[in-house]
Amino acid sequence: xxxxxxxxxxxxxxxxxxxxxxxxxxxxxxxxxxxxxxxxxxxxxxxxxxxxxxxxxxxxxxxxxxxxxxxxxxxxxxxxxxxxxxxxxxxxxxxxxxxxxxxxxxxxxxxxxxxxxxxxxxxxxxxxxxxxxxxxxxxxxxxxxxxxxxxxxxxxxxxxxxxxxxxxxxxxxxxxxxxxxxxxxxxxxxxxxxxxxxxxxxxxxxxxxxxxxxxxxxxxxxxxxxxxxxxxxxxxxxxxxxxxxxxxxxxxxxxxxxxxxxxxxxxxxxxxxxxxxxxxxxxxxxxxxxxxxxxxxxxxxxxxxxxxxxxxxxxxxxxxxxxxxxxxxxxxxxxxxxxxxxxxxxxxxxxxxxxxxxxxxxxxxxxxxxxxxxxxxxxxxxxxxxxxxxxxxxxxxxxxxxxxxxxxxxxxxxxxxxxxxxxxxxxxxxxxxxxxxxxxxxxxxxxxxxxxxxxxxxxxxxxxxxxxxxxxxxxxxxxxxxxxxxxxxxxxxxxxxxxxxxxxxxxxxxxxxxxxxxxxxxxxxxxxxxxxxxxxxxxxxxxxxxxxxxxxxxxxxxxxxxxxxxxxxxxxxxxxxxxxxxxxxxxxxxxxxxxxxxxxxxxxxxxxxxxxxxxxxxxxxxxxxxxxxxxxxxxxxxxxxxxxxx
Numbered sequence: 001x002x003x004x005x006x007x008x009x010x011x012x013x014x015x016x017x018x019x020x021x022x023x024x025x026x027x028x029x030x031x032x033x034x035x036x037x038x039x040x041x042x043x044x045x046x047x048x049x050x051x052x053x054x055x056x057x058x059x060x061x062x063x064x065x066x067x068x069x070x071x072x073x074x075x076x077x078x079x080x081x082x083x084x085x086x087x088x089x090x091x092x093x094x095x096x097x098x099x100x101x102x103x104x105x106x107x108x109x110x111x112x113x114x115x116x117x118x119x120x121x122x123x124x125x126x127x128x129x130x131x132x133x134x135x136x137x138x139x140x141x142x143x144x145x146x147x148x149x150x151x152x153x154x155x156x157x158x159x160x161x162x163x164x165x166x167x168x169x170x171x172x173x174x175x176x177x178x179x180x181x182x183x184x185x186x187x188x189x190x191x192x193x194x195x196x197x198x199x200x201x202x203x204x205x206x207x208x209x210x211x212x213x214x215x216x217x218x219x220x221x222x223x224x225x226x227x228x229x230x231x232x233x234x235x236x237x238x239x240x241x242x243x244x245x246x247x248x249x250x251x252x253x254x255x256x257x258x259x260x261x262x263x264x265x266x267x268x269x270x271x272x273x274x275x276x277x278x279x280x281x282x283x284x285x286x287x288x289x290x291x292x293x294x295x296x297x298x299x300x301x302x303x304x305x306x307x308x309x310x311x312x313x314x315x316x317x318x319x320x321x322x323x324x325x326x327x328x329x330x331x332x333x334x335x336x337x338x339x340x341x342x343x344x345x346x347x348x349x350x351x352x353x354x355x356x357x358x359x360x361x362x363x364x365x366x367x368x369x370x371x372x373x374x375x376x377x378x379x380x381x382x383x384x385x386x387x388x389x390x391x392x393x394x395x396x397x398x399x400x401x402x403x404x405x406x407x408x409x410x411x412x413x414x415x416x417x418x419x420x421x422x423x424x425x426x427x428x429x430x431x432x433x434x435x436x437x438x439x440x441x442x443x444x445x446x447x448x449x450x451x452x453x454x455x456x457x458x459x460x461x462x463x464x465x466x467x468x469x470x471x472x473x474x475x476x477x478x479x480x481x482x483x484x485x486x487x488x489x490x491x492x493x494x495x496x497x498x499x500x501x502x503x504x505x506x507x508x509x510x511x512x513x514x515x516x517x518x519x520x521x522x523x524x525x526x527x528x529x530x531x532x533x534x535x536x537x538x539x540x541x542x543x544x545x546x547x548x549x550x551x552x553x554x555x556x557x558x559x560x561x562x563x564x565x566x567x568x569x570x571x572x573x574x575x576x577x578x579x580x581x582x583x584x585x586x587x588x589x590x591x592x593x594x595x596x597x598x599x600x601x602x603x604x605x606x607x608x609x610x611x612x613x614x615x616x617x618x619x620x621x622x623x624x625x626x627x628x629x630x631x632x633x634x635x636x637x638x639x640x641x642x643x644x645x646x
Contacts, residue, residue: 004047007038011053012149050121051149065135065193068124069589070114071158072214074131077272078290081298083251089273089295090247097280103223104242104253106261107270107296108208110164110188113137115147115207118156122149127192128160132591140192143201147209148234155216156584156620159235161209163192166265169204183335184267208266209235216620219278238266243276254297261299270298282627285609303362305375306330306337308355311348311384313391317417317495321397321404323348323384325359325371332363340369345386346402356381409547416442418495422450426501427493428482432475440464450493451554453479483559487513490562494552497538498531506530507539512564514552518543564599573644574602579614580628583621585638596645608633616641 011034014026035053042048080086093100112128125141127134141147144163151157165173165188170181181187181203191203209230212220220226223241230237242253254271261268275281275293284292306327314322323342330337340361342348352374353359360372388397390406392413398405406414416438423433430453441447444464445456456479461472488508491499499507506528511517517539525536542548579602581593588596593616594604605612608627615628615635628635636644 004038004041004045004049007034007041008049008052011035011038012051053145065137065195067129067133068126068136069133069591070126070131070213071116071156071584071590074112074114074128074134074160074213075286075291076128076131076289077294077296078287079270079296079298081300086251086273086295086297087247090250092292093275093284096283097275097277100280101276102244102250103227103274103276104244104250104257105210105272105274106238106240106257106264106266106268107272107298108162108164108238109185109267109269110162110205111192113141113161113163113192113207114213115141115159115161116156117151117153117159120150120152120154122147122151132594133589135193137192139197140194140200141207143197144205144207146206146236151233153215153229153233156214157212157216158214159209159230159233160211160213161207161235163188163205163207164266165191165203165205167267168265173203186335207236208238210237210272216622218623218626221278222276223274224276258299270296272296282607282609285607286605302332303360303372304330304332305358306361308353308357308359308371310355311342311353313387315390315392315406315411315413315417317414317421318497319405319407319409319411319414321345321387321390321406325353327359327361330361332361332369335363337361337363337369340371342371344403345384348384354381354383410448412439412442415448419447419450419453421495422493423453423482424493427489428485429489430475430478430482432471432478437464437475449551449554451551451558454483454555454558454560484561484563487562487564490560491517494542494548496542498535499538502530503528503535508564514562572600572602574600574614577602577613578605578609578611579603579616580605580608580612580624581616581618582624583618585616585618587638587642593641 038052039054042052042054048054078089080089114126114128114134115122116124116126124136125138126136129135141163147161165184167184170184170187173187174181181190187203188205191200191205194200210226212226212229220229224243227237227241240257242249242256244250244253250273254273257268257271273295275284281291281293286292306329309326309328312324312326314324316322321344323345325340325342327338327340342351342353351359351371353371354374354377356378357374358376358378359374362370362372387404389395390397390408390411393406393408393411395406395408395411398407408414416435419433419438419441420435422428423430423438425431433453438447441456441464445452445460447453456476458472458476461467461475467475485493486508488501488504491504491507492501507517510528511520520539522536522540525531525539526533531539574597577597579597581590581604585593597604602614608615608624608631610631612628612631612633615625615633616638617625617628617635618638625635
C-alpha cells in the first residue's frame, strides 16, 4: 500500500472513531501530524483521492444551488399532536395489518438531507426539497466529517438523515460569532443551505442517519434492518430505536423520549412511529403527501409567561387585519420570541389581552408563537383599540364577524403581500422577489399590480438600493423564466380565495385552460373533490370581477403563458393509467418522466399496489419490479416508454 492510501485509511478510521463512535483513539495532535503529512504529499504529487480527508474543508463559494432529482421520492410525515390522533393512526394500520409491530425513534429538528453512493463511493448530497427533487448541497456536506466517503455496499444507495447542530456547539459558536444564532434548527438549515461552504464548516453541523431511501438490489425487510445497515456502513445513527409489539409499548417508548429529550444535546420535537415490516408497509401504501405506515408524534409546545408591550396591526393580501402582539423577549424551544400573532380582534378580546397584560405564550409545533390567554393585568394595562380606519392607507374598515378588513386593493401592505405570494416558489417561482424587494419596488417603482413586473427594465432595477449587476441579472432572468408556467401554479399565483396547491391542480386537470375555468359554473366546480362551497364562490367571484379580468389580460399580454402540465382526465395515451417508475432511466430525469406521464393523462404512484396498471423499469430496478411481476402488472422498459411517446 502506498503512503497516501495508508494515511487516508488511518485518518478516516480515526475520524470514524471520533465523529461517529464518539470514542477517539488518539489525541488531536497525532491526527493533525498525519493530516499535515497527507496534505504535503498531495501537494507534491498533485494526487487527491476521492475519500481523502483533505477534501472535507470549506471550498470556494458557489453561485447558486442546482436542483437534482432523487432516485426515489422522499416523503414527509403526517403528524399527530394528541393521543386520539395517535390512536386513529393505529386504527388505520390495523385495518390492513392484523398484528403490527412498530419502531419508535427520536424526531430530530434540523434539515433533511439525502446522500447518494454508487459503487461504494459518495456521489452527491441533496436537500429533501419537494420530495421529488432537492438542492445539490454536496459542497456544503463535504465539510461534515460524521459520514463516510466510501462504504462497503457496492450498489446504488440513497440514505436519509437529519442535519443538526448540537446545542453545545451552537453555544460555543455564539461566543465569538458576530451574528448570534439563537435557534439550532435554523442554524442547521442555514449552514447546509449556505452558498459559502466555509460558513457551513464554521457552524460544525453533523448528520444523524435514520433511513435507507433506495437500494439498487431491493428494499430492506424491516426498519431494524435499516438501522443495522446504516451502522454497518459507517453512518452515524442515534442510539435509540425501540421495537414495539403493540400500541402500549409504542406509547411507553414515546413517554421515554419525552422524559429524556430535555437532557439531550440535540434539538428534538417529537417521536417517529413506523410500521417495522417493509412488506406490511407496501400493503398500506402512500397518500399524495405521506406514507400511511408512519407518523410523527409531536410533543406539546413549550409555554411561558411574558408581557405584552404593544399591539400592532398587519394587513395581508386579502385585506384582513391581524393583530400582532409585541412582547417582552422570552426563550421558547431554542428561540427568542419577541412577537406573537392573535387571529383577529375577536380572538384578542376573548383571550382578554391588553397592552401591559401578563400573558401565557406558546410556540405551537415549536414554530408559531401564540398567545393562549391573559394571566393578569396591571394598573397600567390598557385595552387594545379596535381600528376604524386602516393604519396604512386610511380607508374605512369593514367588519365581517370577528374579522376586520381594509377594502382598498391598493393598500401598500396588501399589494406587497400579493406580489410576494405571486412570486413565491410554489407559484411563479421568481427567486429574489422577497417581501422586502416587493416593498422597495412599491415605493421606488410604483409597483401596484403583478403584471407590471414584466414591464420593468434593467435600468428600472438599477434604481433600487442594493441592486448591482449580478442581482439585476438574477431577478430579471427569474421574471423572464416565469412566463412559461404550469397552469396549476399560475392559478395559485392569482391569489383566488380558497385556491391552494391541491385545488389548483384539480382545476387544471378538470378544465385544461383558463377559458374553460372562466366559464365554469358553481355547480360544476363543486363536483371536484377538493373544491368546497367557499372555494367555488371564491373562483366564480374572482372571474366576475372586471379588475381581475383586466389584470389577467395584462399578464397574458405580457407574455405569461400558462401551459397544461396535467392534462384533463381522460386525455392522452396514459389516460386511466396508474404508473410506477423504478430503477434508473438513462434519457430522462425521474421528475421529467413523471411530468410527461401526467401531461398525457396518467397518474404516477410511488409504490406498486393493486391499483397500479403499468410499471416502467429502468436499470437496477429492484423490489418494485419484483412485486409488479408477482401481481401480473404490465412492465415495460425505457425503450418501450420512449416508443409510446414517439
